[in-house]
Amino acid sequence: MIINNCQLLQTSNGMNKFKLMIIFFVFLMVNGIIYQNFYRPQELAPIKASGNIVNIDMRIEKDKWTFVPPRVEVTVGDTVRLKIFNEDSYDHGWAMEAFGQNKRLFPRRDTEIEFVASKVGEFPFYCSVPCGEGHYLQTGLLIVKPAVVN
Ligand SMILES: [Cu+2]
Numbered sequence: 001m002i003i004n005n006c007q008l009l010q011t012s013n014g015m016n017k018f019k020l021m022i023i024f025f026v027f028l029m030v031n032g033i034i035y036q037n038f039y040r041p042q043e044l045a046p047i048k049a050s051g052n053i054v055n056i057d058m059r060i061e062k063d064k065w066t067f068v069p070p071r072v073e074v075t076v077g078d079t080v081r082l083k084i085f086n087e088d089s090y091d092h093g094w095a096m097e098a099f100g101q102n103k104r105l106f107p108r109r110d111t112e113i114e115f116v117a118s119k120v121g122e123f124p125f126y127c128s129v130p131c132g133e134g135h136y137l138q139t140g141l142l143i144v145k146p147a148v149v150n
Contacts, residue, residue: 024083046118050077050147060105065127065134067094073143076120080142082113093128096142102128117144 014025052075067084074080084107086092098117127138136148 016126016140029094045128045149046120047076047120048076049079049116052078053081054078054143055081056083058082058084060084060086060088060092064088065132065138067125067127067138067140070140072140073145076117076144076147078117078144080113080117084104084111084113085109086111088131090131091129092131094125096125098123100144101125104129117142120144120146 014054044075054074056072058072061068062067070148072080082094084094084105086109088108089107092105093103094105094111098119099117101115103111103113105111121144122141123144125135125140127143128136131138
């Protein structure tokens with residue numbers, strides 16, 4: 001007996017399952033757009049770039065497993081341009097989950113990292129490349145302050 005694939009996919013009113021799936025996906029997308037634009041609480045929305053650029057020079061001191069400065073303060077919406085110089089003869093890394101950053105820092109050179117600080121809070125950063133005895137202590141903190149309302 002030969003079973004026709006198309007017949008298996010037919011529903012009682014003759015509508016193809018694929019059409020139903022497409023209608024369902026369109027329904028989900030429309031819901032998503034309506035939610036994003038009208039119902040999502042402000043504090044959940046990422047804050048857009050203000051256009052203000054903050055240049056930060058950071059160093060990794062030789063054989064000290066430290067980021068200098070270890071604390072950085074910016075205002076929400078700032079575009080953060082980090083320039084990190086690695087003084088060591090081995091690799092380090094710079095990672096921050098909150099803003100999706102993870103970069104390898106090669107020895108004795110600058111590495112540039114750029115991102116928008118799109119939410120308020122305190123976000124740790126750390127060395128993401130196993131680099132020696134001080135690796136797990138090689139951390140720092142980015143403080144993102146709320147924007148000043150005029
Ligand atoms: Cu490390």
